[in-house]
Amino acid sequence: MNTPSTRTRDGAGTEWWREAVIYQIYPRSFADSDGDGIGDLPGVVDRLDDLVALGIDAIWLSPFYPSPQADAGYDVADYRDVDPIFGRLTDADRLIAEAHRRGLRVIVDLVPNHTSSAHPWFVEALGAEPGSAARDRYVFRDGRGQHGDRPPNSWRSVFGGPAWTRTDNPDGTPGQWYLHLFDAGQPDLNWDSEQVRDEFVAILRFWLDRGVDGFRVDVAHGLVKQADLADWHYPEETTSGDHVDQPRPPMWDQDGVHEIYRQWRSVLDEHPGQQILVAEAWVQPAERLAAYVRPDEMHQAFNFEYLEAAWTSDAQRTVIERSLAATDKVGAPTTWVLSNHDVLRHATRLALPIGAARPRGIGANDPQPDTALGLRRARAATLLMLALPGSAYLYQGEELGLPEHTTLPDEVRQDPTWRRTDHTERGRDGCRVPIPWEADSPSYGFGPTDASWLPQPPVWAEYALDRQRDVPGSTYELYRTALRLRRDLGLGAGRLRWLESPEDVLACCVDEVTVVTNFGAEPVSLPPGTEPLIASGPLNGSGRVPTDVTVWARQRVR
Numbered sequence: 010m011n012t013p014s015t016r017t018r019d020g021a022g023t024e025w026w027r028e029a030v031i032y033q034i035y036p037r038s039f040a041d042s043d044g045d046g047i048g049d050l051p052g053v054v055d056r057l058d059d060l061v062a063l064g065i066d067a068i069w070l071s072p073f074y075p076s077p078q079a080d081a082g083y084d085v086a087d088y089r090d091v092d093p094i095f096g097r098l099t100d101a102d103r104l105i106a107e108a109h110r111r112g113l114r115v116i117v118d119l120v121p122n123h124t125s126s127a128h129p130w131f132v133e134a135l136g137a138e139p140g141s142a143a144r145d146r147y148v149f150r151d152g153r154g155q156h157g158d159r160p161p162n163s164w165r166s167v168f169g170g171p172a173w174t175r176t177d178n179p180d181g182t183p184g185q186w187y188l189h190l191f192d193a194g195q196p197d198l199n200w201d202s203e204q205v206r207d208e209f210v211a212i213l214r215f216w217l218d219r220g221v222d223g224f225r226v227d228v229a230h231g232l233v234k235q236a237d238l239a240d241w242h243y244p245e246e247t248t249s250g251d252h253v254d255q256p257r258p259p260m261w262d263q264d265g266v267h268e269i270y271r272q273w274r275s276v277l278d279e280h281p282g283q284q285i286l287v288a289e290a291w292v293q294p295a296e297r298l299a300a301y302v303r304p305d306e307m308h309q310a311f312n313f314e315y316l317e318a319a320w321t322s323d324a325q326r327t328v329i330e331r332s333l334a335a336t337d338k339v340g341a342p343t344t345w346v347l348s349n350h351d352v353l354r355h356a357t358r359l360a361l362p363i364g365a366a367r368p369r370g371i372g373a374n375d376p377q378p379d380t381a382l383g384l385r386r387a388r389a390a391t392l393l394m395l396a397l398p399g400s401a402y403l404y405q406g407e408e409l410g411l412p413e414h415t416t417l418p419d420e421v422r423q424d425p426t427w428r429r430t431d432h433t434e435r436g437r438d439g440c441r442v443p444i445p446w447e448a449d450s451p452s453y454g455f456g457p458t459d460a461s462w463l464p465q466p467p468v469w470a471e472y473a474l475d476r477q478r479d480v481p482g483s484t485y486e487l488y489r490t491a492l493r494l495r496r497d498l499g500l501g502a503g504r505l506r507w508l509e510s511p512e513d514v515l516a517c518c519v520d521e522v523t524v525v526t527n528f529g530a531e532p533v534s535l536p537p538g539t540e541p542l543i544a545s546g547p548l549n550g551s552g553r554v555p556t557d558v559t560v561w562a563r564q565r566v567r
C-alpha cells in the first residue's frame with residue numbers, strides 16, 4: 010500500500026533513495042486549486058501526472074502544517090494537521106495515496122529546531138514562571154545588564170537582528186528572553202528536554218502511519234546548542250555552520266545532534282518499508298556533513314557545498330571528488346542539489362560573476378543578471394549533476410529553466426529577512442514565485458484565477474510548461490530526456506572515473522557514459538570513438554562541445 014512499485018531499473022527491494030531523483034514542491038507556489046492565489050494540496054494532486062511525465066521518483070513537500078506563516082510555514086503551530094490555506098488532513102492523505110498509485114514516493118518536511126510562537130507549548134511557556142517545566146521546552150534566559158535589558162548573548166538571527174526577544178511577564182513588567190535562531194515567530198526548542206524528544210518521535214510515527222516515505226529535516230545542524238550558550242564573534246558570514254577554518258559556532262553542528270538522529274533512525278527502521286531522513290545541514294567540510302549519513306543516522310544530506318561551488322572546472326571537480334570520497338567512507342550516496350526555496354535559482358545564480366559570494370536576493374535596482382548566460386550554464390550544470398552517482402534533488406520550476414524573479418516590487422516581499430535586515434537583504438521571495446504551466450491562462454495556469462501570492466513576471470509566459478512540452482531543445486525536454494536516460498543507463502548507481510582533459514574542461518566516465526563539460530572559451534572535441542547521447546545546448550558544426558555545454562556521450566556503435 011504505502012510501498013509503491015519501485016521505478017528503478019533494479020526492480021523491487023533496492024534502496025530506492027540511493028539513486029532517486031526527488032522533486033521539491035513548494036506548495037504555496039506549485040498549483041492553486043481554489044483560486045485564492047496560494048497553491049494547495051488538491052492543486053498538487055491535480056498535477057501529479059505532469060510529475061510522472063517528467064520522470065522523477067519522489068516528491069518532497071515543504072511544510073503545509075497549520076502556521077501563522079511568519080516564515081512561509083516553517084513556523085509550525087501544529088505538527089499533525091494541514092493549514093486551511095493548503096487544504097485539510099484528508100487532502101494530505103489523498104495526496105499520499107494518489108502519488109503512491111502513480112509510483113511516486115512522498116517526503117514531508119519536519120521542522121524540529123523551532124516551533125511557531127503560536128504553538129500551544131510556546132503560548133503555555135509565555136504564561137508560565139521562569140524555571141517552570143513549560144519554559145524548559147524552549148530556551149528562556151534572563152537578560153544581561155542590571156535590569157536584564159540586554160540579550161543573554163551575542164547570537165544573531167539568520168534572518169537579521171538579534172536571536173533573542175524579550176517577553177513580558179503576565180503582570181506587564183519586562184521578563185525573560187527567548188532564543189530564536191530564525192524569526193521571532195520561531196522560538197528554538199530545547200533539545201535537552203525529554204518532552205521535546207518524545208514529542209518528535211510521536212510526530213514521526215504520526216506521519217509514518219499516514220504512509221509517508223520520509224522526512225526532510227529542517228535545520229538539522231541546529232537542534233543542539235553548546236551548553237554554555239557562549240558568545241560568538243561573527244566573521245562576515247553570519248548564518249551557517251560552514252566556517253571551514255574557524256572554530257565551530259556554538260549554535261551549529263554540535264556533536265549532540267547525532268544522538269537524536271540515531272534515535273529517529275531506529276524509529277524508521279522499526280517501521281515496515283523504506284522511509285528516509287534527509288538532512289538540511291549547512292555544514293562543511295564534506296567530512297563533517299558525512300557524519301549525518303553514517304549507517305545508523307540519516308540516509309541523505311543535501312550537498313550545499315556542491316550548490317555553492319564556483320562554475321569552473323577546478324571547483325566543480327574538487328567538490329565532486331571530495332563529496333563522493335566523504336560519503337563513500339560512510340557508505341552513503343551523495344545528494345546533489347542546485348536549487349531550492351532558500352537560494353537564488355541556479356539559472357540566475359550561474360550568471361553572476363564566477364566565484365562571487367551568493368547574494369541573498371536581487372532587487373529591481375540591482376544589476377540584472379544575463380538570463381541567457383544563466384540558463385545556458387544552468388542547463389550544463391543540471392546535465393552534469395544528473396550524470397553523477399547518487400541521488401539528486403530538483404526544485405519546482407527548474408525543469409522549465411525558470412530564472413529568479415529579480416524585479417519583484419519591494420512592497421510585496423514576504424521573506425522575514427527583508428524586514429529583519431532593515432531592508433538591506435531582499436531575501437528569498439524571488440525563487441518562490443508561483444510557477445507557470447500554461448502561457449495563455451490566468452496566472453499562467455498556476456490557478457483558475459489571476460491571483461498569485463507573489464506577482465508573476467510577464468516573461469513567465471515563455472517559460473510555461475505548455476510552451477516547452479514536445480518542443481525539441483526546450484529546457485523541459487532536456488530534463489525529461491536526461492531523467493529517462495539516467496534511469497535507463499543506471500547512472501545514479503554508477504561509478505565515476507575521471508578522464509584526462511584539457512584545462513577548463515571536466516571529463517569523466519560514469520559507467521559506460523562519458524560526460525564532458527566545457528568551462529573554457531574554446532570548443533572541445535569529444536573523446537575519440539564516442540558520439541553524443543544528449544547535450545545541454547547545440548554542438549557546433551564539427552560536433553565539438555562549445556563553452557558552457559555538457560554532453561553525455563557513448564562509444565560509437567559500428
Ligand code: GLC
Nearest residue numbers: 080083120191227228350351
Ligand atoms: C530552513 C528552511 C528555510 C527556513 C529555515 C527556518 O533553512 O529551508 O526556508 O526559513 O529553515 O525554518
Ligand code: MG
Nearest residue numbers: 041043047049
Ligand atoms: Mg489555494
